Amino acid sequence: MPSSFCYKVLVCFLLTYSVQYMGFGRVELNAQEGYIFENPYQKTEKQTDVTSFTIYFNQKSSQIPKSDEVRLQSVADFLNQNRNYEIYIEAHAVDGKNYKEDILISEKRSLEVERFLLIHFVEEGQIRRLFYGNSKSPNRTKAHAALNRRVEIRLQQKN
Template structure:
């Protein structure tokens, strides 16, 4: 009786792909790494600073957009490593029918950001929340309403 040794070969195929940008028919289409479009009205600078930024929300929503969850995770990581810092959460809203409704919407947005940070190991004493409704909205026109659906994040030393 003969025993045959068989060698099994594991073949890994690495699939790669490339994205090619054609100059036709869209000559002005450019890809820029690290550029984030936060709102429909302005293109922002590269978002490398986690100490101060703005989160823009959908109308009457308090759900944090996916791209901003990544930045908030960076804030949570920073606050976890630096217990001598705190985060100021300033929430705004203008889509309610009354001032009371605007304050309620902005409060829900600030609570959602606070909840995210608490889930990611930030201490409650490191979080300060303010919600303004539409009392501090710089733009009162319908065209700029999206700019007013925001939460501003500011990190600063405790003290």
């Protein structure tokens, strides 16, 4: 009797195991170009327009997020191939206690983006840095502070 009982339990286990895995079709994971999931709760949109975009920073940080380094690399490649274009780096901040601190933070952010581009062989004459602090911040509420911690990138042909 015990041997048939073990046999029935084994058959039941094998059937349950095989039904669980045979019931699902084969699922393939495909990566899509341009989508980066560094933060699982925030999806970075596919960027087709390299001429203008915005980089958002963490509070009091000047470190470029990894997801935006990919976009900056494509901008650097574009500028290397098109020497008749220049980049405008417009930095903003609302992280400091006063206007002077906001200017310093926005300057650090613009310097970090410039440094990234120079490392990737963009000519110094193609880069224009502007930093505003909190003087051009569209939102001054705490809820929109993350939108104000930004660097706006704009490419245009040289005059």
